[in-house]
Amino acid sequence: MTTKRLAGRDTLQAADILRRGGLLGIPTETVYGLGANGLDPAAVGRIFEAKGRPQDNPLILHIPTADWLERYCADVPAAAYALAERFWPGPLTIILKRREHVPDAVTAGLDTVGMRCPAHPLCREIIAAAGLPVAAPSGNTSGRPSPTTAAHMLEDMDGKIDGIVDGGPCTVGVESTIVDLTADPPRLLRPGGVTLEELRSVLGEVAVDKAVTGLLSAGEQPRAPGMKYRHYAPKAPVTVVRGDPEKGAAYILAHIRPGSGVICFDEYAPRFAGHPVELLGPAGDKAEQARHVFDALRFFDGTGVEEIWAQCPDDAGIGLAVSNRLNKAAGFHIIDIE
Incomplete structure (x- = not known):
């Protein structure tokens, strides 16, 4: 497979790759993502294959606006819209109850799904042009440091994916914050560009999952990306x-x-x-x-x-x-x- 290098003006070509079930490197404000049609289980499966990603590690669905939430999530609470109003577009992923048509391949069989509206305008433009939610983990080989430039992503993915859109260096540099609104109180599953203090300013009490400060045991299923496995690691200890x-x-x-x-x-x-x-x-x-x-x-x-x-x-x-x-x-x- 030859990986096409796409510029920002190639939005329609990038969207076509997604609609055809291909894999696309997309820029976000956090890190570069490895995107596929989030409603196509076969396309999502190719993400896991390209990354060497464990199948029990769920993915995040990326959408262009908050009004897409009801399409893929059930019983969306007011707190989700309060967070979206304050932090979207931006580096925040919200865990909500999923609708039945969201594939198990995205959620690792969980009854919840992570939703994010990225701040990078080119990313949102591509998603809107494709007309579908984009499942996208970070665009690195599983376990390696996440890519913050298109060149970083090509180091790991050149020849494994259909295309990559160069949107410049990422401005945040770490993946999105993940907060679980199906828990009571809401639970921070992964810290990121939206801080714990900022979450608490909107939600009040927010618990911090033990996976933030330690590793899950072998038998525990992660509820969000980045919780269970050794991540972000270079070759040297x-x-x-x-x-x-x-x-x-x-x-x-x-x-x-x-x-x-x-x-x-x-x-x-x-x-x-x-x-x-x-x-x-x-x-x-x-x-x-x-x-x-x-x-x-x-x-x-x-x-x-x-x-x-x-x-x-x-x-x-x-x-x-x-x-x-x-x-x-x-x-x-x-x-x-x-």
């Missing part, structure tokens, strides 16, 4: 160092050896001269860290490092999403120096 940035940098410096790579806040890069270093962003700028975390993890696959040490922000704001991605990349191998 990762160790995350949490706590005061100054103390964290000193700890890493005391433990690195030849063959070590370092992901660090910008201020501390000079301390690791002689080692491959990727900058996460300034210690006080978590939005910048979110934009760079996957780039940093992916960088080391081309270096031959034997291990990676990573500084990590605290859990406030979007720091929870950055911390979650680093911890999952490390398989929750975390050193808390506090």
Whole structure:
């Protein structure tokens, strides 16, 4: 299969790929997605095949406007529309009861489905032109760092998919927040571009699922993407160092050896001269860290490092999403120096 590189002006060609049951790389504000017709089980099955994705890992349906919700979801609560009014289009996925015609291939057999209206205007334009919901996980080989540019996605998917639309670099850099509105109280299943604090400002109480801070056991079925399996991982093992940035940098410096790579806040890069270093962003700028975390993890696959040490922000704001991605990349191998 030859993967077509499509520009933003090729909206109709991109939509045609989806309508014909093909696989399409699509830009969103979070990461690049691997899209297919979300109502076609065979097309959805090809997503799992291209990614090497476990079949019990559910997908998200992407729609262009909130008024599509009733087409695919039953008993939509007022809270869903309150969230949509505040955060859509944007990096938020809402778990709702699904309608019967949403395929099991999308939901992994669950009676719920994740719904999102992405902020990238080109993505919404393609979905609207196709006239169907697009099932789309991140466009990487399962387990690897998610792609935030078209070039990243082509590293993993060139020759496996029909086309990819280049919409420029992603502006958020981590996948969408996922909140389950079928739980009482609503439950955060994955942190992302919409923070826990922002969710609580609309919903009141929001519980945090244990999968945000640890791995599910082998027998547990995930209710949303990214909950169960080791994710976002480069080839070399990762160790995350949490706590005061100054103390964290000193700890890493005391433990690195030849063959070590370092992901660090910008201020501390000079301390690791002689080692491959990727900058996460300034210690006080978590939005910048979110934009760079996957780039940093992916960088080391081309270096031959034997291990990676990573500084990590605290859990406030979007720091929870950055911390979650680093911890999952490390398989929750975390050193808390506090």
